[in-house]
Amino acid sequence: MDILSSQIVTDRISELPDEILVDCLSLLDMKSTAQTSIISRRWRYLWTHLSTLDFDPELTYPEEFETFSKNEKYETTKYFAWINQVVSVHRGTSIDKFRVHSRYVTSYATQLDKWVQFAFSKRVKELVLNLIGINLICIDHSEKGYPLGFETLRYPPCYTGITAIQSLHLCYVNVSDEFLEFLMSHCHHLERLYLQAIPLSNLKVKSSKLKYLSIVMCFSDLEELEIDAENLLYFLYDDAKREGGPHMVFRCVPKLVETDFRGGLCQFPFPIFEKLSLFSGQLCKLSLDIDPNWKTYETDLAIPEGVIPSFPNLKQFTCTTICYDSSCILALKRFIEACPNLEELKMQIIYMQNDGYCEADVLREIDLDENLQPEINFSSGHDMEIGHVPDTVTGNMNEEKSSHQNLRILEVVGFLGVECDTRLILAIINYACSLKTVICDPQGIRYSHTPFDNFTDAPNEHDAAKRRARQLAKIVEPKVKVVVI
Incomplete structure (x- = not known):
């Protein structure tokens, strides 16, 4: 009976x-999908009809991903051959996503041309060419990346297929301003454009459909950027410059509600605020990577009064900053005052340790007295041993007329429990009368020994920082809940 039953069982x-x-x-990675061809004759060619072709070595070969980005021979003999095989047998009529993630190899530009032509001829909706490898440090800045231009589109099905694309992600690809402008004018459904390590000079972004625009680490000198996108919702700009930035013209961005700026525009004397003043009234979410001028670290760190425009509708603000001394409290207070409806504030603090640029008190641990009352009055002077903070910071922080009514959540990433971040948290608790939650996250602790060094994590500080956060909680609770991550 069992034998008979097993014979009639169907798949x-x-x-x-x-x-x-x-x-x-399509829910499987590319490697697992291809392996299903051995299940039965029926399954043999099913995977060749996939609409998502994600050639991500980190997912498919996680144990070998680092090799993919550092060993040119390995890349060209295995990774490229893998993509060529899939492309040659693909039978689908269209593609939703085509993604390549590999370090660019100059001798294989022709291969990349064929892949791009294949993707466009299949009317791809999302095209991702990430040719940086593991990180930006791996690329050769003397090269301009994979050359993508009008020659690639000469193949007729490729030329007509570009109209279907909705998302374009280019990393370390050598495209001209003219070619990008051509794509935007012909890709009538393009909603997302991400450009990284692209040799831009004068770019005009004009599109009626574009909703998300990101320009990241374009290491050549971008002199002018003009944006005319009536449906743009999000804009990210991050350059490698130490000072200044490109001339930016915002022609038409009536729906822009979220921006993220990093690099030269966010350095002293903070030209970013002049740019933001053009549409600050409509922003709901803002991220800034503020880096004061390290050469004038004493008094010029504080953002000058009157520089920050008004942000009447801003709800969420994320600020990453290098901490040189306690004057960052004053700069932050001025920004919060400009955002009367701010509800969530996230601070990512990076600490300077070089004696030439950082006050010693900034990294000095504070001895928190568990018997202190939650309501700490800075202006009256407290017997808690903490370093000097300018009177302009402490003088008006507790006056009712200058209190903030809507801030509910404060998150400090890189919390150490030292002079700078503890003073910052206590000041905001007193200043924001509606504050309910303070999140202390020591996982992001980072140090910088000089203004231009790579940042390094400090895992040994995590346990000590958590202990200090729990001490802080005993002082400010139950008025404010402290969450330690």
Whole structure:
């Protein structure tokens, strides 16, 4: 009986329509999907109809991902061959996503041309060419990256297929300003554009459909950027400059509600605020990577009064800053005052340790007295031994007329429990009368020995920082809840 029953058992999965089976396969990574061809004759070619072709070595070969980005021979013989094989047997009529993540190898530019032509001829909706490898440090700045231009589109199906693209992500690809402008004018459904390590000079972004625009670490000198995008919702700009930035013109951005700025525009004397003043009234979410001028670290660190525009509708603000001394409290207070409806504030603090640029008290641990009352009055002077903070910071922080009514959540990433961040938290608790939660996250603790060094993590400080955060909680609770991550 058991033998008879086993003979009539059917494979219910294989009875499903091809369309459903292909959808199921799309949930797997490329390597696992190809392996399903051995299940049965019915399954042999199903994977060749996939609409998502994500050639991500980190997912497919996680144990070998680092080799992919450092060993040119390994890349060219295995990774490129893998993509060529899939492209040659693909039978689908269209592609939703085509993604390549590999360090660019000059001798294989022709291969990349064929892949791009293949993707466009299949009317790809999302194209990702990430040719940086593990990180930006791996690339050769003497090169300009993979050359993508009008020659690549001469293949007729490729030229007509570009109109279907909705998302374009280019990293370390040598494209001209003219070619990008051509794509934006012909890709009528393009909603997302991400550019990283692209040799830009004078770019005009004009699109009626574009919603998300990111320009990151374009290491050549971008002199002018003009944006005319009536449906743009999000804009990220991050350059490698130490001072200044490109001339930016915002022609038409009536729906822009979220921005993220890093690099030269956010350095002293903070030209970013002049740019933001053009549309500050409509922003709901803002991220800034503020880096004061390290050469004038004493008094010029504080953002000058009157520089920050008003942000009446801003709800969320994320600020990453290098901490040189306690004057960052004054700068932050001025920004909060400009955001009357701010509800969530996130601070990422990076600490300077070089004696030439950092006050010693900034990294000095504070002896918190557990018997202190939650309401700490800075202006009256407290017997808590903490370093000097300018009177302009402490004088008006507790006056009712200058209190903030809507700030509910404060998150400090890189919390150490030392002079700078503890003083900052206590000041905001007194200043923001509606504050309910303070999140202390020591996981992001980072140091910089000089203004231009790479930042390094400090895992040994995590336990000590958590202990100090719990001490802080005993002082400020129950008025404010302290969450230690």
